[in-house]
Amino acid sequence: MFVKVCGLSTPESVQAAVESGADAVGFVLTKSPREVSPERARVLLAGVPAGIAAVGVFRHETAAAAVATARAAGLEWVQLHGSRTREDVRTVHDAGLRLIRAVTLGATPEEFADWGEDLLLVDAAVPGSGEAWDYALMRDKGLAGRKWLLAGGLSPENVASAVEAAAAWGVDVSSGVESSRGVKDLAKVRAFVKNAKG
Numbered sequence: 001m002f003v004k005v006c007g008l009s010t011p012e013s014v015q016a017a018v019e020s021g022a023d024a025v026g027f028v029l030t031k032s033p034r035e036v037s038p039e040r041a042r043v044l045l046a047g048v049p050a051g052i053a054a055v056g057v058f059r060h061e062t063a064a065a066a067v068a069t070a071r072a073a074g075l076e077w078v079q080l081h082g083s084r085t086r087e088d089v090r091t092v093h094d095a096g097l098r099l100i101r102a103v104t105l106g107a108t109p110e111e112f113a114d115w116g117e118d119l120l121l122v123d124a125a126v127p128g129s130g131e132a133w134d135y136a137l138m139r140d141k142g143l144a145g146r147k148w149l150l151a152g153g154l155s156p157e158n159v160a161s162a163v164e165a166a167a168a169w170g171v172d173v174s175s176g177v178e179s180s181r182g183v184k185d186l187a188k189v190r191a192f193v194k195n196a197k198g
């Protein structure tokens, strides 16, 4: 089970995710209560050991702008939300970076297709909202054998049942491990990774 903890903004939350066994950590580099600057992301990156993916998260930015910002922060992964094209995948890969492409449950079959991204993320309609949805609907999306992450409203309490319902390859969380919006609860971070990993 691949586990990503997103929206980290302090060295302590990065440490809690890393020490719990998270496979990836996310820094939000777009407008959000969780937004960090590229300079801050670079500081946080210092606490991420090699082998753990450090991801810059973007929503409204073009792929080219996301690549430039990720590079400024020293990040090797970008996560692109919003309406995207196959050309965006090429832009990220041509820059030598890796890509998490985010879609929602309502995406078209073409958007669910394999565009060559490194990971697909299936999220709630509003990313980072903490909004849960009917994860069992993922069973009909034909993602068996794909590397994809389930997100949206996950928490330490529901992650195991959500993974079971969706047959998810991995999970991504932010709101469900916070005490208030943008403030990570370190005990919840640890509990989430533990429960997700089983």
Ligand SMILES: O=C(O)c1ccccc1NCC(=O)[C@H](O)[C@H](O)COP(=O)(O)O
Binding pocket: 006, 007, 026, 028, 030, 031, 032, 033, 034, 057, 058, 059, 081, 121, 123, 124, 126, 127, 128, 129, 130, 131, 151, 152, 153, 154, 172, 173, 174, 175, 176
């Ligand atoms: O976290 C944000 O505020 C955010 C803003 C814009 C684009 C993406 C954003 N976050 C992405 C994530 O944190 C995760 O991919 C996922 O959406 C987490 O969902 P949830 O656990 O429901 O907060």
